Amino acid sequence: MSLFRTKNLDNMVAASRTTGGLKKVLGPTDLILMGIGAIVGTGIFVLTGTGALTAGPALTVSKGFGIVIPQALSAAPGALPGVHTIMNLPALCIMLVLTAMLSWGVRESARVNNVMVVIKITVVLLFIFVGFKHVSPANWHPFAPFGGSGIMSAAAVVFFAFIGFDAVTSAAEEVKRPERDLPIGIIGSLAICTILYVIVSAIMTGIVPFKMFEGNIDHPVSLALQVAGENWFSGWVDLGAILGMTTVILVMAYGQTRIIFAMSRDGLLPPKLSTVHPKFGTPFFATWMVGILFGFIAAFVPLNVLAELVNIGTLAAFCLVSVAVIVLRKKRPDLKRAFRCPGVPVVPGIAVVFCLALMSFLSAITWMAFGIWLVLGLIVYFGYARSRSALNHVTPVGVARSDATRP
16 A cells, blocks of 8 residues: 555545535635634744844845745644743643633634734734834845845744644635635735735834844844833733734644544544534544643743744645645646636746745754654554555545535
8 A cells, every 4th residue: 555645536526515524604704814813923923033133124025935835734833932931831721721612613713713813913003003103214224134045044934924824724624615715715814914924024123123133032023112112002012912822823723623633534543533522513532632732732842943843844745735736737637626726837836946945944953853753654654544544445436526626
């Protein structure tokens, strides 16, 4: 049995028309806010400081590179910056509370996320309004003090902020009209967040000379307000940061539970993880497994280590997805697509190049950890999943090649 076996596309189309017990309750607005909830958080309130130290004012370009890159291999949200004890207890507690919320129901979780997203976007817009008048263009010179390598190194780190959009794709089985609403949710959230990130980065580096972020990378936005003499607004920024990171945890944990659910249903993980709660309509066991695992990782692993580990895993996954887009277009040009990736093979080819380029700027320790993670995954696959995979018992389903959302 080959390591590179794939699911039959017609079977996948047939499966997409069922819910597997999950409730279809999400619309395009929910998906856009879900994407924003996962993207606007640590990246804008914390990692902008690290990025500014690495790229200088050219952080705005690094943010742009972060968005150039187009399901996630790994994600471990939940770490709270600025906490330097042996165990980050608040991160663990927050993760467990949000896990309880996710296990209660996706509709309820989406409502909570929507409210928090509106509040934190309001805070970001207020920062832009308040900070704009304090910008000194002189702080943008030199624009790229560390050259192209500094820009790419910062992009490899701040890319962490943009992986949240991928959680939107994990919601496909709970979306009312996935073939229409998923592209709206992904593109809409990416467009809004890219604009916000670039503007915030420009204003922040325009207020504070980039060298001042050394020793203050945990609270870059608050530092900018202090330099501008707008201390009254710092409390609101702290509120936005808390809500921002809370929604990131909520949405990313949601996405990961759906990936675990799908893998279990395909026989790659124990079947208990694909059972749906009869009352709440959620993958109850998968949700709590992810919540407990993420909670302990967040409690004991530093944020900067998590960011790089998540980045390399996600970049590798997106690289494979981009290659898959090219292969699928070649093998199945006849497949009807509700959304069609433009410029194949050029656009996904560029995505592959950027993914590999960003991965090359990550540290050697990160690459070693990535290799260990891959080896562990292969052990799980050959030791458990290969003999239990649903592909061993597949019966092809005659399904018309129609309106599934595919690359």
